[in-house]
Amino acid sequence: MTRVAIVTGAGTGIGAATARLLSTKGLAVVLVGRRAELLEAVREEIGGRTLAVTADVGDRTAPERIVAETLAAFGQIDVVVNNAAVIEPSPIDAVTREAFERHYAVNVAGPFFLVTAALAALRASDDAAVVNVSSSLGTIVMPDTTLYGSTKAALEYLTRALAYELAKDGIRVNAVAPGGIDTPIHETYAEDLQATLADLARRLPIGRMGRPDEVATWVWSLIAPETRYTTGTVIHVDGGHVLGLPESAGG
Ligand SMILES: NC(=O)c1ccc[n+]([C@@H]2O[C@H](COP(=O)([O-])OP(=O)(O)OC[C@H]3O[C@@H](n4cnc5c(N)ncnc54)[C@H](OP(=O)(O)O)[C@@H]3O)[C@@H](O)[C@H]2O)c1
Known part of the structure; x- marks a missing residue:
């Protein structure tokens, strides 16, 4: 049976790349x-079995609405x-x-309540999987990103806790932790985009920014039937960001 996937933040970057890949793998995709x-x-662009749901995932009512619209269109959530x-x-x-409340509403409460809103449907699926998109900043500390990093650390904790609690229901929960991916997110905060991207690339042992599809491939891997024995993990997709500064970067 075709599986149905909800992907939040699917209009750009890693979310759009993930939506494209899941569609090519035969899933119906709900873009939020x-x-x-x-x-x-x-x-x-994707065509096929897709639905767009306009919602702010930080809104208290968004999870129930996203789930209801998905079930109305496809009758299942996997x-x-x-x-x-x-x-x-x-x-x-x-x-x-x-700012504190907005970060926690969007980055922590949104993911948590989307999973709980979808729980009945996920329990009914015979191949249910959740992937949370964290960040290398959930592990390492960088100046001025205390708030964001703390939400990603919380999301990784939730990944493990939900994985543990939901294993008995056949629902697995994993995370990917990107770092230094070339997406529009950097435009949302950088005062000098080129300088910000150059500074980011300098911190990456692999020496270049990553592409959204290089993260999407791991999201797919973590929901693929072949990895059904894997739950509660965090996969770092960050060019080695969490390993520390490369020698050439000094300091
Ligand atoms: N790029 C990186 O270097 C990097 C590194 C570490 C972690 N990440 C993580 O990767 C994920 C995807 O980011 P990205 O790099 O692909 O950036 P992006 O292209 O800016 O994608 C973020 C998406 O989320 C949507 N969004 C933001 N706030 C939302 C809200 N309140 N409700 C619903 N949708 C919302 C945005 O669309 P709208 O504005 O239209 O809602 C946008 O499409 C994020 O979790 C980010 O923390 C990225």
Whole structure:
């Protein structure tokens, strides 16, 4: 039977690459994001069994609505890819209560409640899998990313805890932790985009930025039937970012 996957943040970057790959693997894909026109462009490009749901995953009502629209269209949910996230770098003494709550609403509460909203459907699936998209910054500390990094560390904890609790239901839960991927996310916070990308690439032992499809291939691997014995893992897809600064970067 065709599996049905919900992919959040599917209008651009890693989410769009994941939606494309899952579609080529034969899954029906539900594309979630805030900008309808971007979702529609990806949906048209992919074709096949796709649905676009415009939603802010940080909204309290979004998980139930995303699940309801998916079930109305396809009648089942087998895969959830929690990929949408917000990053607003800031020194700790400039972090506002609003920014704190927004990061946790989108990066932690959104993924958690999307899984719980989809639980009944996931339990009914005979091949259910969740993939959470974390970050190398869930492991290593970098200046001005305390808030974002803490949400990704929380997401990795949730990945392990949900994997443990849901194993008995046949639902496996894993994460990928990208780093230094060339996507529009860097435009959302960088004051000088070229300098930011150059600084990022300098920190990567592999010496170049990664591509969204290089992350999508691991998302697919973690939901593929061949990896059904794997749950609770975090796969780093970051050019070696978490290993530390390469010697050539000095410091
Ligand atoms: N690129 C990297 O170097 C890197 C490194 C580590 C981790 N990551 C992680 O990879 C994931 C994907 O990021 P990306 O690099 O592919 O960046 P991206 O291209 O900017 O993708 C993020 C997507 O999430 C959507 N989104 C953001 N806030 C949302 C919200 N509140 N509700 C629904 N959708 C929302 C955005 O679309 P709308 O604005 O239209 O909603 C966008 O399509 C994120 O979890 C990010 O933390 C990326």
